[in-house]
Amino acid sequence: MAQSALTIGVLGPSGMGGSHIVTELLSRSHRVVGMSRNPEKIGSHSRYEPRSVDLENASIQDIGIALRNLDVVICAYGPHSSGVDAMKYMPFLETLRKIILASKSAKVGYFIMIGGCGSLYLPGTNICAIDSPEFFLAYWRSMADSYAHVTYLEKRFGDGAPRSDIRAYRSARAAQLEGRDTPEAEFVRESHERRARENDHARPLITACRTSLMFFEGNTSFDWTFISPPAMYRSGRKMGKYQTTIDYIPLKGEQDGPGTLEGRLLGITTFDFAVAVADEAERRQFKGKHWSVWGELSDDEPAPSPYIKISDLEDS
Numbered sequence: 645m646a647q648s649a650l651t652i653g654v655l656g657p658s659g660m661g662g663s664h665i666v667t668e669l670l671s672r673s674h675r676v677v678g679m680s681r682n683p684e685k686i687g688s689h690s691r692y693e694p695r696s697v698d699l700e701n702a703s704i705q706d707i708g709i710a711l712r713n714l715d716v717v718i719c720a721y722g723p724h725s726s727g728v729d730a731m732k733y734m735p736f737l738e739t740l741r742k743i744i745l746a747s748k749s750a751k752v753g754y755f756i757m758i759g760g761c762g763s764l765y766l767p768g769t770n771i772c773a774i775d776s777p778e779f780f781l782a783y784w785r786s787m788a789d790s791y792a793h794v795t796y797l798e799k800r801f802g803d804g805a806p807r808s809d810i811r812a813y814r815s816a817r818a819a820q821l822e823g824r825d826t827p828e829a830e831f832v833r834e835s836h837e838r839r840a841r842e843n844d845h846a847r848p849l850i851t852a853c854r855t856s857l858m859f860f861e862g863n864t865s866f867d868w869t870f871i872s873p874p875a876m877y878r879s880g881r882k883m884g885k886y887q888t889t890i891d892y893i894p895l896k897g898e899q900d901g902p903g904t905l906e907g908r909l910l911g912i913t914t915f916d917f918a919v920a921v922a923d924e925a926e927r928r929q930f931k932g933k934h935w936s937v938w939g940e941l942s943d944d945e946p947a948p949s950p951y952i953k954i955s956d957l958e959d960s
Contacts, residue, residue: 647926653677653711653752655699655743656720658685660800660879660950661758664918665718666692667952672922679710680721687955700739707746716925717747718756722853733852740856748866754928756921757860759872760853764893764936766905773875773893774850777841782905783875784840788817793911795946796878809836857934869924870934876911879947886912886920886939888930894938910938914950 652669656662657678663686669676675691683694697710699721711717721743722736747755762774773779787793787810794814816832819825853872860870874894887894894910912920916939924930 647672649673649675650715650925651675651677651713652716652718652925653679653714654718654720655679656722657683657694658951659720660914661873661917662686662718662720663952663954664914665720665921667954667957668915668918668922669925670954670957672926674922674925677714687953689954689957692954699743700735702742704742704746704749707742708749711746711750711752714750714752716754716756717752718758718921718925719743720758722758722760722849733848736852737855740859744859744866753867754925754931755866755868756924757856757868757870758921759857759870759934760850761872761875761877761893761936762850763854763857763870763934764872765891767892767895772854774847774854776905778905779875779893780840781837782907782909784813784837785817785906786876786909788814789821790876790878790941790944792880792941792944792946793876793878796950799946799950812836861934864932867928867931869928869930869932871921871924871930872934872936873917874911874936874938875909876941877917878911878913878941879950880913880915880941880945881943881947882913882915882919883940884916884919886916886937888920888935888937890930890933890935892936894936911941912937912939913941914947916940 652674654662654666654676657666657680666676666678666686670689670691677693677695678686679695679697681696681698683696695710697707762772764773766773766776794810797810812832813836816829819829857870860868896908896910917937920937
């Protein structure tokens with residue numbers, strides 16, 4: 645039986661995740677309302693309506709007006725929209741509080757929150773990924789070993805020190821794995837991995853995502869779901885398939901105890917993550933749950949860009 649067309653709002657439609665979600669929804673013949681300060685950046689389409697709203701500065705009432713007449717809201721607004729400065733921690737949570745209250749006042753049928761990997765538990769524990777130094781070390785090692793993931797991060801960061809730092813660490817990691825290590829490469833690895841364990845730079849962003857889960861867990865005043873991307877979430881090919889897990893971080897092998905995370909972090913492409921989100925908008929299988937997904941990442945070739953335009957779709 646064919647799925648009836650829905651009217652779905654996407655907060656943050658022109659970001660990396662949001663742009664893929666909008667494109668996937670339009671490809672399924674849904675009507676999409678994009679909401680941000682500049683929602684037209686993603687392009688134009690006959691079933692795409694941009695509604696300009698400054699979420700951080702708008703009132704609950706104004707956001708509620710923007711959310712009227714929607715079957716589903718997908719919140720791809722995140723701390724990354726404001727940077728990783730620790731001072732942005734509170735404004736992000738306050739903005740999300742306003743969005744949730746506005747969604748309830750507008751009587752939106754279903755609220756889909758895009759969270760972060762740091763809120764997922766390590767297997768067999770009640771420890772979140774953000775609280776494990778081993779997690780960040782495993783993440784950076786896995787990232788450095790993937791050409792597609794390094795390229796994706798470089799495109800997101802743009803020119804500057806972070807881009808050079810990522811490339812230098814990838815080269816130092818390759819030197820070790822290929823048996824051509826040098827003292828200089830060892831120094832780069834040790835310096836980078838020490839910072840990865842401490843993770844002071846990204847901690848405010850990831851902590852804010854983890855804390856935002858508290859708005860949802862146990863809340864029966866509205867229908868919601870909270871989906872956290874897996875650790876290795878990046879651009880890549882669309883396979884159209886994925887698997888799911890509840891509360892726990894997706895890992896290779898048995899998830900029966902903490903063990904080592906080295907080489908076990910699973911991931912998904914932005915295209916396939918969008919497929920999972922669109923499926924949930926239509927089916928509502930994970931209502932009231934915190935979940936994650938993973939898919940095929942064997943192709944290590946990067947996508948041309950982590951962002952896409954809806955103008956490239958066939959307009960019908």
